[in-house]
Amino acid sequence: MPKIKLIEHDGTEHEIDGEVGKSLMRNAVDNNVPGIDADCGGECACATCHVFVDDEWLPRTGAPSEEETRLLGFAATLQPNSRLSCQILLDETLNGLVVRLPEAQH
Amino acid sequence: MNVAANIDHETLARTLPLDQFDPGNPKLFQDDVWMPYFARLRQEDPVHYCKESRFGPYWSVTKYKDIMTVETSHTTYSSESALGGISIVDRPVEFRRPSFISMDPPKHDEHRKVVQPIVAPGNLAKLEQIIRERTCSVLDSLPRNETFNWVDLVSIELTTRMLATLFDFPFEDRRKLTYWSDVATADVNAGGPINSEEKRTEVLQECLQYFTRLWEERANAAPGSDLVSMLAHGPATRNLSPKEFLGTLTLLIVGGNDTTRNSMSAGLWFLHQNPAEFAKLRENPALVDTMVPEIIRYHTPLSHMRRTAVQDAELNGKTIRKGDKVVMWYISGNRDADAIENPDTFIIDRKRPRQHLSFGFGLHRCVGNRLAELQLRILWEEILKRFERIEVMGPPQRIYSAFVHGISELPVRIPG
Numbered sequence: 001m002p003k004i005k006l007i008e009h010d011g012t013e014h015e016i017d018g019e020v021g022k023s024l025m026r027n028a029v030d031n032n033v034p035g036i037d038a039d040c041g042g043e044c045a046c047a048t049c050h051v052f053v054d055d056e057w058l059p060r061t062g063a064p065s066e067e068e069t070r071l072l073g074f075a076a077t078l079q080p081n082s083r084l085s086c087q088i089l090l091d092e093t094l095n096g097l098v099v100r101l102p103e104a105q106h
Numbered sequence: 107m108n109v110a111a112n113i114d115h116e117t118l119a120r121t122l123p124l125d126q127f128d129p130g131n132p133k134l135f136q137d138d139v140w141m142p143y144f145a146r147l148r149q150e151d152p153v154h155y156c157k158e159s160r161f162g163p164y165w166s167v168t169k170y171k172d173i174m175t176v177e178t179s180h181t182t183y184s185s186e187s188a189l190g191g192i193s194i195v196d197r198p199v200e201f202r203r204p205s206f207i208s209m210d211p212p213k214h215d216e217h218r219k220v221v222q223p224i225v226a227p228g229n230l231a232k233l234e235q236i237i238r239e240r241t242c243s244v245l246d247s248l249p250r251n252e253t254f255n256w257v258d259l260v261s262i263e264l265t266t267r268m269l270a271t272l273f274d275f276p277f278e279d280r281r282k283l284t285y286w287s288d289v290a291t292a293d294v295n296a297g298g299p300i301n302s303e304e305k306r307t308e309v310l311q312e313c314l315q316y317f318t319r320l321w322e323e324r325a326n327a328a329p330g331s332d333l334v335s336m337l338a339h340g341p342a343t344r345n346l347s348p349k350e351f352l353g354t355l356t357l358l359i360v361g362g363n364d365t366t367r368n369s370m371s372a373g374l375w376f377l378h379q380n381p382a383e384f385a386k387l388r389e390n391p392a393l394v395d396t397m398v399p400e401i402i403r404y405h406t407p408l409s410h411m412r413r414t415a416v417q418d419a420e421l422n423g424k425t426i427r428k429g430d431k432v433v434m435w436y437i438s439g440n441r442d443a444d445a446i447e448n449p450d451t452f453i454i455d456r457k458r459p460r461q462h463l464s465f466g467f468g469l470h471r472c473v474g475n476r477l478a479e480l481q482l483r484i485l486w487e488e489i490l491k492r493f494e495r496i497e498v499m500g501p502p503q504r505i506y507s508a509f510v511h512g513i514s515e516l517p518v519r520i521p522g
Contacts, residue, residue, distance in 0.1 A: 039467075043178055043467065045178050045467035045471070070211060071469065073215055073219065074218070074219075074469070074471075076227050104227035
């Protein structure tokens, strides 16, 4: 079970035991981490599960797809390390992953 | 499909041959009898083809999941104005008014990004105070012990004030915005004053002239934070043609006006019909947060959006051909039991209330969705603080439209 740390905008940290094969979004929502809205339920269709991936983890989470990039363009606070957490599938190589949440999901 | 008065719609919806279904008939929405027809389609023919109608042939997509597929496949299902745009009505080419809702990428993305900052979290926080003050003053000035139209004095007044603020539009003229919005979306067969595209264009020319004056003022001034200034200075929009400017204006006016207005009216009606939910809300006003998206789901202020296939595609077992008109019935997807538990029940404390189709999904998802929720949240917070009772004196009057799921009258009385 990969351990994942999600840090809210105000600094509150949440450490969860991630479930492999599920998206980061689904893991966060299932563990009641606040700040991930995921209105579309994980279809890469709403940009409300936006996270910032800590730079050292970027090579392992990979780059966003064209469609994800397009939707991220409509997120409120875009950064080079922005991702939609519904598009990050957890596996063992992501053990220790750290992501930060934006101030708001819109 | 011929819909006469005094018809038993439950029976008709169950027995009418599917090939005679024309779910785009505006009368179904005006008479509020659309539900059993869409229930049958979801059950028996979820991707339905209507061969002949006033709108020509069209596909109806009625299940949540299939709608999501169409929404997220913009390279197959186009919004492009030149192909017919986003509503079931095909306007003649000379009457089309393109704007980013009826564009595909990349142009869509460039235009949308110009206006997007108006609904950024920081700006919403700034707007909250203004909205609350306005809401309080509108509610405090309502008549007592007499019947009045909630739509006019509350829903229209609040959304119009909001729009005037977003455009920095002369406040005393604000009802012009409501008028232009209604003109822009009126069904020419509704029996109202806008009974032809020519008449619509005539009125909208006034809108264009008015806004062109504002545009010139703002273009010659330093960039401001209102929508007209943003468009006048935005790199992708500062050279808009008059037609595109008018298209973008009507998009923003209709988007900011009609939808929120109708949710403000519908919410009161739903609570009146569901007294147990109203009691729950009085008991725990914090439920406003989950009630607001539930109102938006349950009412579905825009019944549909339309796309045009630009290549052949399979959709839930049907073959859609290049050029076909595809209508996504949000109003039906929002009642799909495979996606939403007890979808025909109004439940103000649903677990995942924002999983509904009313704002659309994908790259055209409603740009103002959080602002709309903010306005509705504040309205209900302030209502609960003020009024122990709002008596609904009769059922709502609805408008003749398959696009705007509109309420024109809701008679109410506030005792005290």
